[in-house]
Amino acid sequence: MSRPNDARSVTSKVLAILDAFRPAEPELTLSQIAARAKLSKPTAHRRVAELVDWGALERDESGVFRIGVRLWEVASLAPRVLPLRELALPCLEDLLRLTNGNSQLAVRSGDEALFIERLRGRNTLRAHTAAANRLPLTAPAVGRALLAFSPSQLQEEVLSRPIRRFTEETVTDPDEMRRKLAEVREVGYAVSPRQIELGATSVGAPIFDRTGMVKAAIGVVFENDKIDPEHLASIVLTFARALSRVLGADISR
Amino acid sequence: MSRPNDARSVTSKVLAILDAFRPAEPELTLSQIAARAKLSKPTAHRRVAELVDWGALERDESGVFRIGVRLWEVASLAPRVLPLRELALPCLEDLLRLTNGNSQLAVRSGDEALFIERLRGRNTLRAHTAAANRLPLTAPAVGRALLAFSPSQLQEEVLSRPIRRFTEETVTDPDEMRRKLAEVREVGYAVSPRQIELGATSVGAPIFDRTGMVKAAIGVVFENDKIDPEHLASIVLTFARALSRVLGADISR
CATH class of the missing domain: 3.30.450.40 (GAF domain)
Incomplete structure (x- = not known):
C-alpha cells in the first residue's frame, strides 16, 4: 500500500480521500480510506487529520470517519444546487x-x-x-x-x-x-x-x-x-x- | 499578496480556497480567491485548476468560479445532513x-x-x-x-x-x-x-x-x-x- 513514488499532487490526494466515501459506504476507517485513496497509511493519517481539523471529515468515538457537516455547508453554495x-x-x-x-x-x-x-x-x-x-x-x-x-x-x-x-x-x-x-x-x-x-x-x-x-x-x-x-x-x-x-x-x- | 514563506500545508491552502466562498458571495474571480485564501496568484491558480479538474469548483465562460456540484454530491454523504x-x-x-x-x-x-x-x-x-x-x-x-x-x-x-x-x-x-x-x-x-x-x-x-x-x-x-x-x-x-x-x-x- 505504501507508494514511495506517488507523483500525485497533495490536492489530488486530499480529493482522493473525499472520493473514498460512497453512498453505500459513508463511514470508513483510516485503513479503508488509505486503501481506497491509494495512499500510504502515514500520508492518509496526516491528510485526514487536516480534514478533520477543518471539519471536512468528522471522527466518532469508535474511530470511524464520515463526511463532515462543514463540507456540506460550503458545498451548499454550489449555485446549481x-x-x-x-x-x-x-x-x-x-x-x-x-x-x-x-x-x-x-x-x-x-x-x-x-x-x-x-x-x-x-x-x-x-x-x-x-x-x-x-x-x-x-x-x-x-x-x-x-x-x-x-x-x-x-x-x-x-x-x-x-x-x-x-x-x-x-x-x-x-x-x-x-x-x-x-x-x-x-x-x-x-x-x-x-x-x-x-x-x-x-x-x-x-x-x-x-x-x-x-x-x-x-x-x-x-x-x-x-x-x-x-x-x-x-x-x-x-x-x-x-x-x-x-x-x-x-x-x- | 505573495507569501514566500507560507508555512501552511497544501491541504490547508486547498481548504482555504473552499472557505473563500460565502453565502453572500458564492462567485469569485481568481484574484478574489487568492486574496481571501491569502495565497499568491500562481499558487491559487494551480490549486484552483486542480479543484476544477475534480469538480469541487466550476468555472463559467466569464472566468468566475463557483462551488461545483461534485463537491455537493460528496458532501451530501455527511450523515448529519x-x-x-x-x-x-x-x-x-x-x-x-x-x-x-x-x-x-x-x-x-x-x-x-x-x-x-x-x-x-x-x-x-x-x-x-x-x-x-x-x-x-x-x-x-x-x-x-x-x-x-x-x-x-x-x-x-x-x-x-x-x-x-x-x-x-x-x-x-x-x-x-x-x-x-x-x-x-x-x-x-x-x-x-x-x-x-x-x-x-x-x-x-x-x-x-x-x-x-x-x-x-x-x-x-x-x-x-x-x-x-x-x-x-x-x-x-x-x-x-x-x-x-x-x-x-x-x-x-
Missing part, C-alpha cells in the same frame, strides 16, 4: 400531490443525471433516485430532457458508449435513442415508460437559464396506467417553463 | 401545514446552529434561516434546544462570550440565558418569543441519537399571537421524540 432546489421545491410538492409519485429535480454532472432533490409520495415504487444519487442520462425522463438539449457533441459521446439496461424495455440502441431525443426536442418534454422499472413511467422537462443552456430538469415518476403521461407531461412542461422564466430564460419561442 | 433531513422532511411539512410558519431542522456546528433544512410557509416572516445558513445557538428556539442539551462545557464557552442581540428583547445576559436553558432542560423544548424578530416566535425541540447525545433540533417560526406557543411546542416535542426513537434513542424517561 440549493438556490435551484429552493426555487423548484413548491413545484416538486405540487407534482407529488398531483401524482402520488416521486418528484425529482436533476442536473447534468458529466455524462450522468445527478438528482439534487427527490420527494417521495405514498407509493410502492422503488427509490432509484435518492437526493445526491445518479442515473444515466439515457433512461429516466429527466435524464433525457437534460441530454436532448445538451450540446450534440455530448450526446454523441454518450451514444458512442454502451447504454445501460435496467429492464427488458430499456432503449439501448443508439439510433433509437437518437430518435427519442429528437422527439424530446420536438415536443419539449420526455416520457420514459418502463425504462428503469417495468411498473413505472417517468416524465421530465428541461429548465433553461438566461444563456439558453439547459440548467436542470424537473420530473416525476409514477405507477403505469394511473395517470395519462401526456397530460401529466404538459403540467411538468408548464412548471419547467415557469422555472426557466424565473431564471431569465427567453421561452417565448 | 441528508439522512436526517430525509427522515425529518414529513415532520417539517406537517409543521408547515399546521402553522403557515417556517419549519426548520438544525444541527450544531461549532458554537452555532446550522440550518440543514428550512421550509417556508405562506407568511411575511423574514427568512433568517435559508438552508445552510447559521444563527447563534442562543437566539432561535432550535439553537437553544441544541445548546441546552450540549455538554455544559460548551454552554459555558458560549455564555462566556458576548451574546448576539437581534431585537430589544433578545436575551443577552448570561445568567438569564442560563436560567432559560435550565427551563428548556426541564420541559424538554424551547420557546423563543421576539428574540430574532419582534413579530415572530419560534419553538424547537431536541432530537437525540442512540448514544443519548443531542443530534439535531426541529422547530418552527411563526407570527406572534397566531398560535399558542405552548400548544405548538407539545406538537414539536412529539415529532422530536418520534425522530429520536427512529434514531434509536432511549426516550422512555
Whole structure:
C-alpha cells in the first residue's frame, strides 16, 4: 500500500480521500480510506487529520470517519444546487400531490443525471433516485430532457458508449435513442415508460437559464396506467417553463 | 499578496480556497480567491485548476468560479445532513401545514446552529434561516434546544462570550440565558418569543441519537399571537421524540 513514488499532487490526494466515501459506504476507517485513496497509511493519517481539523471529515468515538457537516455547508453554495432546489421545491410538492409519485429535480454532472432533490409520495415504487444519487442520462425522463438539449457533441459521446439496461424495455440502441431525443426536442418534454422499472413511467422537462443552456430538469415518476403521461407531461412542461422564466430564460419561442 | 514563506500545508491552502466562498458571495474571480485564501496568484491558480479538474469548483465562460456540484454530491454523504433531513422532511411539512410558519431542522456546528433544512410557509416572516445558513445557538428556539442539551462545557464557552442581540428583547445576559436553558432542560423544548424578530416566535425541540447525545433540533417560526406557543411546542416535542426513537434513542424517561 505504501507508494514511495506517488507523483500525485497533495490536492489530488486530499480529493482522493473525499472520493473514498460512497453512498453505500459513508463511514470508513483510516485503513479503508488509505486503501481506497491509494495512499500510504502515514500520508492518509496526516491528510485526514487536516480534514478533520477543518471539519471536512468528522471522527466518532469508535474511530470511524464520515463526511463532515462543514463540507456540506460550503458545498451548499454550489449555485446549481440549493438556490435551484429552493426555487423548484413548491413545484416538486405540487407534482407529488398531483401524482402520488416521486418528484425529482436533476442536473447534468458529466455524462450522468445527478438528482439534487427527490420527494417521495405514498407509493410502492422503488427509490432509484435518492437526493445526491445518479442515473444515466439515457433512461429516466429527466435524464433525457437534460441530454436532448445538451450540446450534440455530448450526446454523441454518450451514444458512442454502451447504454445501460435496467429492464427488458430499456432503449439501448443508439439510433433509437437518437430518435427519442429528437422527439424530446420536438415536443419539449420526455416520457420514459418502463425504462428503469417495468411498473413505472417517468416524465421530465428541461429548465433553461438566461444563456439558453439547459440548467436542470424537473420530473416525476409514477405507477403505469394511473395517470395519462401526456397530460401529466404538459403540467411538468408548464412548471419547467415557469422555472426557466424565473431564471431569465427567453421561452417565448 | 505573495507569501514566500507560507508555512501552511497544501491541504490547508486547498481548504482555504473552499472557505473563500460565502453565502453572500458564492462567485469569485481568481484574484478574489487568492486574496481571501491569502495565497499568491500562481499558487491559487494551480490549486484552483486542480479543484476544477475534480469538480469541487466550476468555472463559467466569464472566468468566475463557483462551488461545483461534485463537491455537493460528496458532501451530501455527511450523515448529519441528508439522512436526517430525509427522515425529518414529513415532520417539517406537517409543521408547515399546521402553522403557515417556517419549519426548520438544525444541527450544531461549532458554537452555532446550522440550518440543514428550512421550509417556508405562506407568511411575511423574514427568512433568517435559508438552508445552510447559521444563527447563534442562543437566539432561535432550535439553537437553544441544541445548546441546552450540549455538554455544559460548551454552554459555558458560549455564555462566556458576548451574546448576539437581534431585537430589544433578545436575551443577552448570561445568567438569564442560563436560567432559560435550565427551563428548556426541564420541559424538554424551547420557546423563543421576539428574540430574532419582534413579530415572530419560534419553538424547537431536541432530537437525540442512540448514544443519548443531542443530534439535531426541529422547530418552527411563526407570527406572534397566531398560535399558542405552548400548544405548538407539545406538537414539536412529539415529532422530536418520534425522530429520536427512529434514531434509536432511549426516550422512555
